[in-house]
Amino acid sequence: MNEIRAAALAQLSTGGPSAISLRAIARDMGLTAAALYRYYDSLESLTEDLCADRYRSMTRSVVAARDAQTDCVSRLRAMCLAYREWALSHPQEYALICGAPVLLTGDTPQEGPAVEKMEAAVDFTLAFLGPFAEAWAGRRTPPPALLPGVLESLDGVVVELLTDKLPPEGIVYFVNGWARLSGAITTEIFGHLRWAASDAEPLFRENLEDMLRQLTA
Amino acid sequence: MNEIRAAALAQLSTGGPSAISLRAIARDMGLTAAALYRYYDSLESLTEDLCADRYRSMTRSVVAARDAQTDCVSRLRAMCLAYREWALSHPQEYALICGAPVLLTGDTPQEGPAVEKMEAAVDFTLAFLGPFAEAWAGRRTPPPALLPGVLESLDGVVVELLTDKLPPEGIVYFVNGWARLSGAITTEIFGHLRWAASDAEPLFRENLEDMLRQLTA
DNA sequence: TTCACTTTGCCAACGCCGTTTACTTTGCCT
DNA sequence: AGGCAAAGTAAACGGCGTTGGCAAAGTGAA
Structure with missing residues (x-):
């Protein structure tokens, strides 16, 4: 295998x-x-197995970057930079990971390599949770009030894993920060920033520092 | 055709x-x-032609939402919501639009449907420029200082079209705001937020208001 | 009308692909 | 020695993108 x-x-x-x-x-x-x-049952299950494997490789890179730092904000910064670095040096693997499943129905496979792939994705995301929660706890000012209905919309299964490390507003900011981070990297990898810059690293660093400023505000 | x-x-x-x-x-x-x-020369050129066509359809939706508002911030908000709405109601077309080209070399086709596709993408992005520039001009406080090297990294061809409507810092915030917006939508469409919420609209609205708050700060 | 020419389509083939079925070989365990 | 599971093969099926040669249909001018 x-x-x-x-x-x-x-x-x-x-x-x-x-x-x-x-x-x-x-x-x-x-x-x-x-x-x-x-x-393998099919090419699809082989691909999903490979996808889970690459997810784990990416997680290892990010965790290594995290463990090389001590301060929680430094850890977050290093993780985000390592995330982007991995995606940039393995663009096709990242394309596989981030590729469009566009699952139509709410199908939860419950078996086979597909569930391993999902677990690997969750593990990757949760690697950021520790430093984020620590940084969130050290905030100096309270965050802006949330829009009504946002908290109630968090009905995903993984949310339960966050509730004992983050307050409700922290969860919303974690999820949206996640969308901002992975979205920025995906946008760059897929070439949708090339109209602006051939090398988007300075833009990403600016984006990242902006995120960290907001987090520790 | x-x-x-x-x-x-x-x-x-x-x-x-x-x-x-x-x-x-x-x-x-x-x-x-x-x-x-x-x-068509090949399936690829047919696909690229279709891609440009769908880009234009999406642009029409967003422009219609823009023109239904008068205030520049309301326009931006309506455009972002229309953008997400279009992607959500045409997920496969959005997957085609945002799908991974992962262009390896710096190949600029210079001909055929590929260049039309790129033009359509630029047109879409530039539809947001007017309201953004107006909102930027109405800022109350100066933005945080940029990291060194960010301005110099903006070497894309389209940047010239922005210089007469935005100051340099505004361009950086436009590009990064663009990455944040399209990244959030792509992340949601590709299913990478389902671990958190089955319906990500409240999260997106929160994200959007956060962006608008920063823009008009 | 007739001739030349372009347009538009078909047919047949080539080499890829995923997948299934039936059959062989190998080696291990009792 | 017998039985059995694992691992691999050969052949086929249908689908795919793409190509080259050929036929029909239209077009426009002599």
Whole structure:
């Protein structure tokens, strides 16, 4: 399975998510395409397994950056920069991770590699929780009042994991900060900032410092 | 060509970007796949043409929302909400628009549907410029100082179109606000907020008001 | 009318792809 | 020695993008 993943990763890195092909993987390994069905139900489950694997790799990078710092704000900054750095140096893998599932129905697979992929995504997000909660606790001024209905809309399963580390407003700011961070990186990786700058690192740093200013206000 | 686009759009809407198929389009139109090559060089150029078309449709929605308001901040708010609304009601088209090109080299096509797609994207972004510039001019307090090197990094071609409507700091905030806005919507559409909320509209409104607060600070 | 020419489409083929089915080989356990 | 599961193969099916050659239909001028 590791060999399969390695071959699939090689194709992903060079040709993008759509270049992953069962037959090409089998060709690289000296096998027949049908042989791969001994290990995966379909190309989709192989892809989801690879996706979970890359998620875990990204998490390791970010956690390493976190553990190299001691101050909670420094940790957050290092994590965000490591996140962007990983995405920039593994753009096709990031495209796979962030690619559009656009799940139509509310289908929760409950089995197979899809659930592992979701768990890996949650683990990645939660790696930011500790430093964020610590920084939130050190705020000097109370945040602006929330719009009515925002707190009630937080009905996701993972929210329960946040309630004992963050107050309700903190959760909203964590989620929206998450959208801001991963959104900025996705926008850059997908090339939607190239009309403005060929190298978006200064823009990202400015964006990041703005986030941290708001967090510790 | 309109009939081709319509057939391609139907497939996109039901099956996502990867479901667009020359042969299926030809089947729907009672043609052979080879006949479509009289109108498009390849499936890729057809897809890019469709992408530009959907970009223009989205721009029309956002511009209509803008023109229904008079105050510049109300205009910005209405545009952002219309942007998200369009993406939510046309998720597969938005996935096509925001999908990962991950252009490896700095290839500027200079011809064909790819350049039309880029123009459509720029037009969409620039639709936000007028209200933003007006709101920026009405700021009450100066923005925080920029990090060194940020201004110099703005080397994109479109930046020239902004310089006569915005001061340098305003451009940086426009670009980063753009990343924040489109990033938040992309993150939601791609399902990366479902761990937090099944309906992310309240979170988006909170995010949006936070942006507008910063803009008019 | 007739000739040349462009437009528009079809047919057949090539090589890819995911997937399934049935069949073989290998090796291990009892 | 017998049985059994694991692992791989060969062949086929249908779908895909793309190409090249050929036929029909329209167009416009001599």
